[in-house]
Amino acid sequence: MTSAAAEVFVTPKLFERIVQSPQNLIAIETPNAADVLAQFRLLALRTGQSVYYWQADAGITSLRDREMRVPGSKRVTDALRYILQSMQFGVYLFSDYAEHLRPPNIGLLRQIARIRSGNGRKVVFVGEEVQLPDGLDELVERISHVETGVLRPRLRDGRWVT
Numbered sequence: 175m176t177s178a179a180a181e182v183f184v185t186p187k188l189f190e191r192i193v194q195s196p197q198n199l200i201a202i203e204t205p206n207a208a209d210v211l212a213q214f215r216l217l218a219l220r221t222g223q224s225v226y227y228w229q230a231d232a233g234i235t236s237l238r239d240r241e242m243r244v245p246g247s248k249r250v251t252d253a254l255r256y257i258l259q260s261m262q263f264g265v266y267l268f269s270d271y272a273e274h275l276r277p278p279n280i281g282l283l284r285q286i287a288r289i290r291s292g293n294g295r296k297v298v299f300v301g302e303e304v305q306l307p308d309g310l311d312e313l314v315e316r317i318s319h320v321e322t323g324v325l326r327p328r329l330r331d332g333r334w335v336t
Contacts, residue, residue, distance in 0.1 A: 182213060183204070183209075183210055183213060183319050184210060184213035184214050184216070184217050185217075186217070186221065188317070189217060189221075189223060189265070191317070192265060192296055192298060192317075193265070193294055193296065195296070195315045196315075197287065197313060197314060197315040198286050198287050198288075198289055198295060198296055198297060198313075199283060199286065199287050199296075199297050199299075199310070199313050199314045199315070200296055200297070200298040200299070200314065200315050200316075200317065201298075201299045201301075201304035201306070201314050201315070201316045201317070202298060202299070202300045202301075202304070202317045202318075202319060203301065203302065203303060203304050203316065203317070203318050203319065204300065204301070204302065204318075204319035205302055205319075205320075207269050207300045207301055207302065210300055210319065211227065211267060211269060211300060214227070214237055214265075214267060215227075215237040218236075218237035218238045219237070219238060222238065223238075223265070224236075224238070224262065224263055224264040224265065225237045225238065225264070225265045225267065226244075226264055226265070226266045226267065227266075227267045227268075227269075228247070228250070228253050228266060228267065228268050228271075229270070230248060230250075230270065231248070232248070233245070233246070233247030233248040233252075233253060234247040234253050234256065234257075234266065237267075244256055250268075250271065250274035250279050251278060251279055251282065253266075254279055254282035254283065254286065254297075255282060257286060257295055257297060258282060258285055258286055258289075258295075260295060261293060262293065262295075263293050263294045263295065264294075264295055264296070265296045265298055266295070266296065266297050266298065267298050267300055268297065268298070268299050268300070269299075269300045269301060271299055271301075272301075272305065275306060275307055275310075276307075280307050280309075280310065283297065283310060283313075284309075284310070284313065287310075287313040287314075299314075304316070
């Protein structure tokens with residue numbers, strides 16, 4: 175869960191930016207990937223959006239409904255093939271991906287990047303520093319999340335100021 179002091183980064187506006195991006199590969203660079211993933215879960219629960227998260231031990235899982243898993247998607251190659259072949263809209267989050275960015279996965283990512291159909295499948299890499307193999311950088315939209323210090327209101331001359 176997100177802490178009360180943490181700023182909300184994953185908003186409907188950010189989600190719309192991801193969905194409307196001309197790129198199908200997105201990199202969100204953040205110092206706190208776990209918090210950003212938790213915020214994506216909250217967004218999926220509140221808005222009903224199709225947001226999925228890949229983990230090596232579970233494969234692709236819906237952030238809306240933890241019981242909804244894509245069978246046979248534990249390997250990154252299988253998960254990327256599923257995304258490539260799916261006709262459904264979806265935002266697919268990956269956080270522990272670095273060791274998996276090698277052939278044939280790079281080729282699958284290139285194919286996903288070239289999809290121009292209207293059903294909006296987006297692969298979103300979330301991490302502190304998203305390093306992608308040569309040739310993928312021009313296919314990725316980068317979004318940076320820099321946490322700002324949370325200003326606590328204080329009383330000054332009988333008025334609350336931040």
